[in-house]
Amino acid sequence: MKIGLLGYGTVGSAVARIVEQRCPELEVARILVLPEFLTEPRMTANFDDIVSDPAIDVVVEAIGGIEPAHTYIARALAAGKHVVTSNKAVVAAHLEEFIGLADKHGVHLYVEACVGGGIPWIASILKARRIDEVTSFSGILNGTSNYLLDRMAREGVEFDEVLADAQRLGLAEADPSADIDGYDLKNKAVITAAACFGAPCRLDLPCFGVRTLTTELLGRLREKGLMVKFMLHGRASGTGYAAAVEPTLMASGSVEAAVPENYNIATLEGATIGTLKFYGQGAGGDPTGNAVVQDLLDCAEGRPQALELTRELAWEPELLRCDHVVAVNEEAAAALPADAEPFAEGMYLVPGRTHEELAAIMAQVAEKDPAPFAAMFEPAR
Amino acid sequence: MKIGLLGYGTVGSAVARIVEQRCPELEVARILVLPEFLTEPRMTANFDDIVSDPAIDVVVEAIGGIEPAHTYIARALAAGKHVVTSNKAVVAAHLEEFIGLADKHGVHLYVEACVGGGIPWIASILKARRIDEVTSFSGILNGTSNYLLDRMAREGVEFDEVLADAQRLGLAEADPSADIDGYDLKNKAVITAAACFGAPCRLDLPCFGVRTLTTELLGRLREKGLMVKFMLHGRASGTGYAAAVEPTLMASGSVEAAVPENYNIATLEGATIGTLKFYGQGAGGDPTGNAVVQDLLDCAEGRPQALELTRELAWEPELLRCDHVVAVNEEAAAALPADAEPFAEGMYLVPGRTHEELAAIMAQVAEKDPAPFAAMFEPAR
Numbered sequence: 001m002k003i004g005l006l007g008y009g010t011v012g013s014a015v016a017r018i019v020e021q022r023c024p025e026l027e028v029a030r031i032l033v034l035p036e037f038l039t040e041p042r043m044t045a046n047f048d049d050i051v052s053d054p055a056i057d058v059v060v061e062a063i064g065g066i067e068p069a070h071t072y073i074a075r076a077l078a079a080g081k082h083v084v085t086s087n088k089a090v091v092a093a094h095l096e097e098f099i100g101l102a103d104k105h106g107v108h109l110y111v112e113a114c115v116g117g118g119i120p121w122i123a124s125i126l127k128a129r130r131i132d133e134v135t136s137f138s139g140i141l142n143g144t145s146n147y148l149l150d151r152m153a154r155e156g157v158e159f160d161e162v163l164a165d166a167q168r169l170g171l172a173e174a175d176p177s178a179d180i181d182g183y184d185l186k187n188k189a190v191i192t193a194a195a196c197f198g199a200p201c202r203l204d205l206p207c208f209g210v211r212t213l214t215t216e217l218l219g220r221l222r223e224k225g226l227m228v229k230f231m232l233h234g235r236a237s238g239t240g241y242a243a244a245v246e247p248t249l250m251a252s253g254s255v256e257a258a259v260p261e262n263y264n265i266a267t268l269e270g271a272t273i274g275t276l277k278f279y280g281q282g283a284g285g286d287p288t289g290n291a292v293v294q295d296l297l298d299c300a301e302g303r304p305q306a307l308e309l310t311r312e313l314a315w316e317p318e319l320l321r322c323d324h325v326v327a328v329n330e331e332a333a334a335a336l337p338a339d340a341e342p343f344a345e346g347m348y349l350v351p352g353r354t355h356e357e358l359a360a361i362m363a364q365v366a367e368k369d370p371a372p373f374a375a376m377f378e379p380a381r
Numbered sequence: 382m383k384i385g386l387l388g389y390g391t392v393g394s395a396v397a398r399i400v401e402q403r404c405p406e407l408e409v410a411r412i413l414v415l416p417e418f419l420t421e422p423r424m425t426a427n428f429d430d431i432v433s434d435p436a437i438d439v440v441v442e443a444i445g446g447i448e449p450a451h452t453y454i455a456r457a458l459a460a461g462k463h464v465v466t467s468n469k470a471v472v473a474a475h476l477e478e479f480i481g482l483a484d485k486h487g488v489h490l491y492v493e494a495c496v497g498g499g500i501p502w503i504a505s506i507l508k509a510r511r512i513d514e515v516t517s518f519s520g521i522l523n524g525t526s527n528y529l530l531d532r533m534a535r536e537g538v539e540f541d542e543v544l545a546d547a548q549r550l551g552l553a554e555a556d557p558s559a560d561i562d563g564y565d566l567k568n569k570a571v572i573t574a575a576a577c578f579g580a581p582c583r584l585d586l587p588c589f590g591v592r593t594l595t596t597e598l599l600g601r602l603r604e605k606g607l608m609v610k611f612m613l614h615g616r617a618s619g620t621g622y623a624a625a626v627e628p629t630l631m632a633s634g635s636v637e638a639a640v641p642e643n644y645n646i647a648t649l650e651g652a653t654i655g656t657l658k659f660y661g662q663g664a665g666g667d668p669t670g671n672a673v674v675q676d677l678l679d680c681a682e683g684r685p686q687a688l689e690l691t692r693e694l695a696w697e698p699e700l701l702r703c704d705h706v707v708a709v710n711e712e713a714a715a716a717l718p719a720d721a722e723p724f725a726e727g728m729y730l731v732p733g734r735t736h737e738e739l740a741a742i743m744a745q746v747a748e749k750d751p752a753p754f755a756a757m758f759e760p761a762r
Contacts, residue, residue: 018653022512118654120505127501130678131403131671255660258639263656272399272667273499275644277660279636286653290512297511 001300002029004050004081006072007062008037011086011113014289015060019296026296029056032063032072047072051079058299060292061085070094077101077109084295086113086288092187096200096309108304110295115188116141118287119280120294121266125195126306132270134196136235138248141188143262143282144172144179145210145230150260153227156215171262181209182230182245189232189243196268197236199311206244206317206355208362212371213247217327220344221249227257228375233320240316244355247375249325317354323377324350324358332369337361349377382681383410385431385462387453388443389418392467392494395670396441400677407677410437413444428453432460439463439680441673447471458482458490465676467494467669473568477581477690489685491676496569497522499668500661501675502647506576507687513651515577517616519629522569524643524663525553525560526591526611531641534608537596552643562590563611563626570613570624577649578617580692587698587736588626589743593752598708601725602630608638609756614701621697625736628756630706698735704758705731705739713750718742730758 003019005012005028012031019026028042030053035045047068050056059076061083063069069090076083078101085091091098091114102109112122116139128134140146144166151162163180166172178184186205193201210230218228226249234243250256255277259265264282269275281287298305326336327347333340336348343349350361358374365372384400386393386409393412400407409423411434416426428449431437440457442464444450450471457464459482466472472479472495483490493503497520509515521527525547532543544561547553559565567586574582591611599609607630615624631637636658640646645663650656662668679686707717708728714721717729724730731742739755746753 014653018512022653119657120508123508124501127504127675131399131674253639253641255636255639258634258636260634265658270671272395272403272671274662274668275660276500277646277658279656279658279660281655287655290651290654293512294508 001025001057001296002027002055003296004030004032004053004056004059005062006032006047006050006059007064008033009062010285011288011292012060012062014285015062015292018289018293023293023297025300051075051081056081058082058084058296060296061087062292063087064089066090066093073098074101077105077107080105080107082107082110082299084110084113084292084299086292088114088184088187088191092190092203095191095194099307099309108299109307110299110305111191111307112295112305113288113291115191116264116266116278117280117282117284118290119264119266119278119282121278122191122195122305122307124276124278125192125268128268128270128273128276129198132273134268134270135237136269137192137196137267138231138233139192139264139266140229140231140256140259141264141266141282142179142185142230143264144176146259146264147171147262148180149210149213149228149230152213152215153218153222158215159211159213180211182207185230185232185245189234189245192232193234193241193243194309195307196234197241197311197313198308199241199313200309201241201243202315206359208246208374210247212373217347217373220347222252224344225252226250227252229256229259233376235319236313237319239314240319241313242315242317242319244320246355247373249375249377317356321352321354324353325375325377326350326362326365327373328365329369332365332372335364335368382406382438382677383408383436384677385411385413385434385437385440386443387413387428387431387440388445389414390443391666392669392673393443395666396443396673399670399674404674404678406681432456432462437462439465439677441677442466442468443673444468445470447474451475454479455482458486458488461486461488463488463491463680465491465494465673465680467673469495469565469568469572473571473584476572476575480688480690489680490688491680491686492572492688493676493686494669494672496572497645497647497659498661498663498665499671500645500647500659500663502659503572503576503686503688505657505659506573506649509649509651509654509657510579513654515649515651516618517650518573518577518648519612519614520573520645520647521610521612521637521640522645522647522663523560523566523611524645525557527640527645528552528643529561530591530594530609530611533594533596534599534603539596540592540594561592563588566611566613566626570615570626573613574615574622574624575690576688577615578622578692578694579689580622580694581690582622582624583696586624586626587740589628589755591628593754594628598728598754601728603633605725606633607631608633610637610640614757616700617694618700620695621700622694623696623698623700625701627736628754630756630758698737702733702735705734706756706758707731707743707746708754709746710750713746713753716745716749
């Protein structure tokens with residue numbers, strides 16, 4: 001099977017290497033790079049050379065970002081080429097369109113590498129759904145933020161210092177917002193919800209970040225046997241669904257609390273299978289490249305990824321109504337709802353709120369405290 | 382696809398229920414039960430009614446034990462029927478024979494439900510191996526013993542008392558030996574090694590049990606930040622392999638230490654994928670039945686389980702040479718090798734031993750102490 005590879009960065013070059021070393025049935029025939037990086041004959045700076053080449057069976061998109069990735073994927077599908085992508089942003093934003101194009105042109109779309117790097121997460125969800133209804137999911141699916149929280153908790157180093165370290169080591173971007181404010185997790189939640197529930201998921205999910213977490217707060221929570229993990233959550237029931245991204249208080253002895261460094265873990269609940277968890281490297285060239293190549297092998301075997309959006313679910317934030325713990329200064333505490341109870345020094349338990357209600361509370365609080373922090377206390381009722 | 386189901390106990394009845402409720406493309410056409418349990422028309426007490434029925438495409442073996450399961454599976458394969466089994470004992474003992482028969486008669490053998498209940502463990506190993514060499518595995522894959530150790534650690538209740546409780550609750554057998562002396566884990570290690578390494582694995586693996594663990598030992602280990610988990614381990618390198626079953630000292634903050642109750646976790650290491658862990662319910666009708674039905678769906682789609690024993694690896698215990706901690710009385714301590722060092726009260730670190738060397742040491746020690754205990758300290762060098 002001949003591959004047209006778009007992008008030759010961390011993921012793209014890993015895909016090319018793994019294919020060459022381990023998959024004799026696959027061949028990276030063309031590689032799209034920027035004009036200044038044209039270093040070998042199979043490289044081109046012109047996407048037309050790939051999309052118009054009848055010998056190319058499948059396009060691997062490893063550019064990232066929305067454009068031109070969106071246009072390239074849409075054109076590749078319309079040209080009758082299968083598409084494998086590791087680009088969560090473009091998939092979260094255009095999943096329905098891509099699935100529609102793939103169906104229309106009789107080709108397949110593969111998105112395993114978009115969520116959880118090397119963890120076989122999307123495939124495992126779709127496999128579970130052959131038998132079970134998947135009723136909920138959760139996960140630590142951003143390696144950078146887990147690395148930051150893990151080092152803060154273990155070493156007592158403040159957020160800004162750990163972040164600067166991570167940036168020096170290449171573990172965090174110069175602009176860390178996607179990782180620490182939750183935009184990356186939001187895209188992953190959108191794709192995970194689509195896979196778990198078989199329905200489109202809104203893009204503008206409730207989202208609370210970890211930027212305002214301090215080692216002082218971590219210490220007080222630890223005294224209560226709690227760790228902070230930055231997680232996504234989703235739940236469906238009947239004709240509704242909800243999903244959100246929020247720091248989450250996990251018991252110190254829990255499996256999630258033990259997830260170290262930049263590792264990821266993702267959990268699903270199924271009717272007969274019960275709880276399943278999947279753990280591994282959520283980023284990096286080799287693990288993500290491995291996920292792309294797994295999709296390529298399925299494609300070569302003619303096996304589609306059964307990600308279909310055949311249901312229509314209504315947004316129902318009630319499904320994730322739960323307790324939250326918020327940390328605010330004294331002045332802002334006065335702006336909390338009357339049923340908020342002291343939880344620890346500088347922290348309050350706000351019982352039974354949807355994420356939309358929490359967002360309203362945090363907006364009010366933010367007028368008095370420039371750096372409030374909120375965390376789920378019960379992942380679900 | 383028409384199924385002949387052998388056995389209608391916990392797993393068999395769950396398979397029938399899941400198929401009926403969730404898989405319109407499958408049908409449990411006949412069920413083999415003992416004569417005294419014949420309660421509906423599709424039931425028979427005569428295996429010939431199933432193996433000779435040309436309408437039956439696949440036989441699900443959920444009887445357990447070696448005979449008559451072995452004979453039934455062999456006859457079903459020879460009669461050109463696919464076989465799905467949840468019986469780890471018969472698969473560990475006869476895997477090569479079954480694979481040979483399946484190949485000869487052009488049918489498929491499926492064994493997912495033998496290891497890790499509802500965890501997609503065998504399928505995930507074989508999937509990883511499409512790209513990677515799997516170099517090692519480990520796992521907590523016996524739910525009963527994990528339940529016992531978890532309650533001992535959390536509640537400080539002694540082994541015999543927790544065991545009696547578990548027996549009352551139906552979580553442990555009247556004869557608990559398979560679970561606490563490691564025979565169950567040994568069968569799972571044999572099947573896991575075959576799947577990970579693509580080679581036959583010897584049945585008589587080194588095996589050390591948890592029967593002699595006390596809450597006193599657990600307490601002293603906890604002071605050193607260590608938890609005891611009952612695990613299997615395997616490793617391959619070059620032309621050799623090793624595997625063993627032994628209580629294992631895991632850091633209190635590790636993912637394994639956090640695995641509660643009767644849950645299971647299994648880990649593989651691959652060349653490009655790195656570490657992958659899979660967590661879920663390792664036993665019970667619904668999870669194990671789910672695994673059987675997943676295999677049935679693959680079978681119905683014509684997808685074989687790629688468990689092939691195409692390599693021949695030599696037994697090489699050096700591959701699991703590691704440190705062990707042994708707990709013995711004072712008299713027996715004098716029988717320990719000269720390089721053993723005090724580790725904690727009543728415990729000694731025996732550095733760098735293969736499991737065969739450890740077995741020799743424990744045999745010597747057993748002359749002076751009727752209840753010695755041994756645990757791996759480093760899962761691998």
